[in-house]
Amino acid sequence: xxxxxxxxxxxxxxxxxxxxGDVVGAxxxxxxxxxxxxxxxxxxxxxxxxxxxEFQQVQSGSFYLGLEPVQYEVLYLAPEHMGYxxxxxxxxxKFDRNSVYLDxxxxxxxxxxARNISFQRAVLLWLNEAANVFDLxxxxxxxxxxxxxxxxKGYAFExxxxxxxxxxxxxxxxxGPMPWxxxxxxxxxxxxxxxxxxxxxxxxxxxxxxxxxxxxxxVSPNYLREIQAHLPSLNSLLQDEAAKSRxxxxxxxxxxxxxxxxxxxxHRMTRSWKQFKKANKAYLCQELQLDEDLxxxxxxxxLAAQKGADLIxxxxxxxxxxxxxxxxxxLGTGSxxxxxxxQACEQRHGSRVKGLLMYNEDVAHQLYASGDFLxxxxxxxxxxxxxxxSLHYGTVPIVRATGGLMDTVSDIGDKGNGIRFYDGSTxxxxxxxxxxxxxxxxQKAFTKLVRKCVKEDNSWQRSIGAYADEYRMLWAT
Numbered sequence: 266x267x268x269x270x271x272x273x274x275x276x277x278x279x280x281x282x283x284x285x286g287d288v289v290g291a292x293x294x295x296x297x298x299x300x301x302x303x304x305x306x307x308x309x310x311x312x313x314x315x316x317x318x319e320f321q322q323v324q325s326g327s328f329y330l331g332l333e334p335v336q337y338e339v340l341y342l343a344p345e346h347m348g349y350x351x352x353x354x355x356x357x358x359k360f361d362r363n364s365v366y367l368d369x370x371x372x373x374x375x376x377x378x379a380r381n382i383s384f385q386r387a388v389l390l391w392l393n394e395a396a397n398v399f400d401l402x403x404x405x406x407x408x409x410x411x412x413x414x415x416x417x418k419g420y421a422f423e424x425x426x427x428x429x430x431x432x433x434x435x436x437x438x439x440x441g442p443m444p445w446x447x448x449x450x451x452x453x454x455x456x457x458x459x460x461x462x463x464x465x466x467x468x469x470x471x472x473x474x475x476x477x478x479x480x481x482x483x484v485s486p487n488y489l490r491e492i493q494a495h496l497p498s499l500n501s502l503l504q505d506e507a508a509k510s511r512x513x514x515x516x517x518x519x520x521x522x523x524x525x526x527x528x529x530x531x532h533r534m535t536r537s538w539k540q541f542k543k544a545n546k547a548y549l550c551q552e553l554q555l556d557e558d559l560x561x562x563x564x565x566x567x568l569a570a571q572k573g574a575d576l577i578x579x580x581x582x583x584x585x586x587x588x589x590x591x592x593x594x595x596l597g598t599g600s601x602x603x604x605x606x607x608q609a610c611e612q613r614h615g616s617r618v619k620g621l622l623m624y625n626e627d628v629a630h631q632l633y634a635s636g637d638f639l640x641x642x643x644x645x646x647x648x649x650x651x652x653x654x655s656l657h658y659g660t661v662p663i664v665r666a667t668g669g670l671m672d673t674v675s676d677i678g679d680k681g682n683g684i685r686f687y688d689g690s691t692x693x694x695x696x697x698x699x700x701x702x703x704x705x706x707x708q709k710a711f712t713k714l715v716r717k718c719v720k721e722d723n724s725w726q727r728s729i730g731a732y733a734d735e736y737r738m739l740w741a742t
Contacts, residue, residue, distance in 0.1 A: 564639070575602075
């Protein structure tokens with residue numbers, strides 16, 4: 266059995282800030298059917314999950330980050346806990362914080378460059394000591410983006426030269442740039458190889474990974490086409506590297522997301538989808554004091570411009586101004602400005618709008634089970650998992666046609682499984698909601714659509730073979 270190591274800064278349930286955590290936490294479970302053992306390594310954070318585990322130390326060491334001595338240890342958790350071998354890197358002073366990326370003020374940590382480099386250097390040193398353990402190293406996003414370069418060009422890592430490296434881009438909007446003055450934080454390499462790190466006059470972690478990895482993927486086919494055509498700064502590089510690139514759609518973990526067994530929802534699916542949805546909706550509406558006879562629209566995610574969350578309050582106003590009657594429940598945290606817009610909307614329409622300003626996995630599961638429609642007005646969406654969760658739980662997605670949403674949701678006008686809109690504006694989102702209200706008014710057609718939604722296969726079994734094919738291609742070279 267071949268062995269693959271996934272390097273990431275997120276892995277559910279240990280640490281999650283977005284979809285990458287779900288993906289990295291789920292996909293290793295499905296590789297054994299392809300005769301591949303996948304392991305994961307992430308930083309060790311000061312989060313509740315880590316405090317509950319009993320880790321075994323497998324390596325410790327130190328290095329200098331400039332003039333700063335950095336101690337680290339690699340810890341191991343046996344497969345019975347996660348379903349696969351799991352490792353984390355404890356770096357005191359760098360990651361022992363109660364957040365993955367954001368400081369208390371909601372902004373990124375000021376020492377992000379030092380943190381990311383420290384994590385990658387510790388992983389490289391561990392790999393160097395265990396050079397024959399893994400047959401491929403799979404890096405996720407820019408936070409692991411320097412590793413392909415140093416496995417290829419770092420003076421100290423000659424033993425790693427022949428191990429293939431694979432990159433998955435979850436969100437190309439974040440490149441991990443740093444000034445050349447940060448070079449003294451990095452392991453040694455020859456000056457003439459510096460061009461592999463550079464892009465637009467800076468060290469660019471994502472660009473370096475794109476240049477140096479053996480192959481790469483994005484998390485949906487349409488997102489690959491979008492960033493090759495339009496990604497600011499890096500689109501030309503992605504075009505140059507198109508021959509080694511592939512778009513592979515994410516899947517969902519159907520062990521965690523299973524309406525028949527889900528411990529996080531009030532009523533589990535037994536025989537009838539209609540009864541499943543009705544019972545869960547009634548429960549949620551009673552809890553939030555909403556009218557269960559009205560259609561229920563939900564939003565679950567970060568309150569960020571990328572997610573189009575800023576469009577929702579004004580779109581709700583327009584729907585109500587046009588005589589629409591519905592309930593809206595928005596779950597998430599993020600931009601304080603958007604939170605304020607949502608709170609003001611709730612004050613205007615208190616009996617119809619509920620803003621749940623928190624991150625809560627249990628509530629998210631209940632919303633997928635209870636909702637009639639899910640709003641995803643994203644300005645860009647590399648893949649999106651929420652629309653897959655919603656389909657799996659019989660909630661009709663309403664999406665802006667971008668990225669992976671294009672690959673997974675087709676419009677009911679084309680006999681599809683959801684509602685699409687194309688212009689990322691308040692008016693277009695309001696129009697899509699009105700279309701949904703008209704659909705809901707025809708309960709026969711709506712029930713038929715729900716049945717269509719739950720038949721969609723968005724499991725990892727569908728996608729894991731594509732990654733296995735990618736790996737085998739590299740092992741054959």
